[in-house]
Amino acid sequence: MATNLSDKAHEGSFLLELLHFAGWKLQVQDGEAPRIRANRGDVAFDVTADSLADAAGTAFARAMRSGRRRGEG
Numbered sequence: 766m767a768t769n770l771s772d773k774a775h776e777g778s779f780l781l782e783l784l785h786f787a788g789w790k791l792q793v794q795d796g797e798a799p800r801i802r803a804n805r806g807d808v809a810f811d812v813t814a815d816s817l818a819d820a821a822g823t824a825f826a827r828a829m830r831s832g833r834r835r836g837e838g
């Protein structure tokens with residue numbers, strides 16, 4: 766089941782809510798192997814994990830790293 770988080774509740778995930786409010790467009794597919802597709806501007810990525818919580822954590826971490834400028838560390 767795919768969910769567009771701009772259209773309904775954030776599935777109870779605080780990290781996904783933060784990403785949504787930071788301007789990320791999210792699609793969540795919850796199932797045996799949950800998947801999150803995220804994009805903002807020219808950055809896009811997919812995350813698949815064993816649980817929705819793990820996928821949300823990984824997506825959040827990737828989104829935060831995507832904002833770093835080159836040479837910043």
